[in-house]
Amino acid sequence: MGMQLRFLAGVSTAFAVKLLVMRALTLKLQRDIEALNNGDYRPLLASFHRDAVLRFADGNSRWSGTHRGRPAIEKFFQDFVAAGIKGQITEIYSGGAPWRMTLLARFDDYARTADRTELHSNRTVLLIRTSWGKIISQEDFFEDTTRIDAFEKKLRQL
Template sequence: MSRLPRAAAWAAAASGAAALAYPRVLELALQYNLRRLRAGDPEPLLRFDAQDVRFRFPGTSSWACELTSKEELRGWLRQFVDIGLQLHADEVVVKGPPWNTTVCIRCSDHLTTPDGTRVYENRAVIWGRIAWGLLREYEVYEDTERSLALDAWLATRSG
């Protein structure tokens, strides 16, 4: 076997190993970013967003929006953090190459008062598209009736 085919075989093996590691690396980064979000710091999560990220949260609750920039998303996440919502990724699915990656996250979120009362709980799926390490767009699908119930509870706290 000449050196060239052996080098090509090693390059192909290394490329294959990187392709296998890519989904796991994205999942670990996401889990870290969500831990930081739960601790009140949305910045690590925002570092993965493109400047012109598109974010959609369908429905009629106060959370519903269609945002088109990282700055708009920063404000939305700040509200999320300020009331103390806790988001946990239960399962992360990553598909595709680094230049066209689809990510799907099955997650749960909740809000617990300082006295330990769970006032909100929901499950969601987040679908997104990543290109070269930057989140380009994502959308959240969750039980919108529960989002409205959270709005109602929050209204009793601020009024």
């Protein structure tokens, strides 16, 4: 009986730790997105490993393609902030251990002019792979990639 109780206690502890890690990651990601929405991309950038890879949908936008390493990802975020894009994480799921965790996050984004005219909106699923809390890869999947190119055209006209 004692062995079974220890086993159950171990399983319960593992689940509790996983929930705490997930909650901590969710809160950090939400704070980082809030900072990004306020023009400060640095907290989010700090979450990326120095050799991380961010893959964005192919197309004709300034964000398109593969961004390798923190300097390239920083340029990506600078362009993101300069375009006035805002967003929020509406759902997040995780799997794996802390040393090799995979996150799926739904990110709804938009951009508006000063008079609140909508320039862009889209829904995105972010596939994020981490190692010990650092993002090592992120791939963005959009509901509609043609909206990104249309947004790029609008930005060039401003």
